[in-house]
Amino acid sequence: MLLATATGACVSVKPVVVDRNTEPENEIRGSCQRLRRDLRLTSTRTPDEIAQMKPQQRQLLQALLDRQLFAPAVDRLKQQRVVGEGRDGLLAVLSEPLPADKPVIAAENNARTVLMQGVIASSKALTEADLPAVRQVFYELHAAAARPGEQVQGPRGKWRTVNEGD
Numbered sequence: 001m002l003l004a005t006a007t008g009a010c011v012s013v014k015p016v017v018v019d020r021n022t023e024p025e026n027e028i029r030g031s032c033q034r035l036r037r038d039l040r041l042t043s044t045r046t047p048d049e050i051a052q053m054k055p056q057q058r059q060l061l062q063a064l065l066d067r068q069l070f071a072p073a074v075d076r077l078k079q080q081r082v083v084g085e086g087r088d089g090l091l092a093v094l095s096e097p098l099p100a101d102k103p104v105i106a107a108e109n110n111a112r113t114v115l116m117q118g119v120i121a122s123s124k125a126l127t128e129a130d131l132p133a134v135r136q137v138f139y140e141l142h143a144a145a146a147r148p149g150e151q152v153q154g155p156r157g158k159w160r161t162v163n164e165g166d
Helices: 023-042 047-051 055-081 100-121 129-143
Strands: 002-007 010-015 083-085 091-093 151-153 157-161
Touching: 023 100, 023 129, 055 083, 055 100, 083 129, 091 100, 100 129
Parallel strands: 083 151
Antiparallel strands: 002 010, 083 091, 151 157
């Protein structure tokens, strides 16, 4: 939406962004929030209750727990610039990781993939055809959360270092 103001013979145009997210993006973000909330509630269940969950729910819960478990190692690898936030919503390897770090990177990317698929499965409005849009939203969320010194891939594939205030 554009607002224009006329002053004499001059017209100034000021763009006003009302909502930058499209309908699918809003659905994906809402589905992410619902999934995160549901998984947090599920994480307080007893082992017997977890055993009663559907396999997909257990897989999603495991993905969330894996991400929490490996978060310190992933943060370290980002700060060391061994990995960065790829534009596909996954970690991208930027330099050769130590052998002990390879399973951490694989586990994080597997967990992200499981969560992306869970977002699609948990929404009646999304299908597998929406996976590229889901990946884009995951990328935007992870890129926005990147800390100074970390690497983020831009939309055209170029890598940049996050600075203070970004």
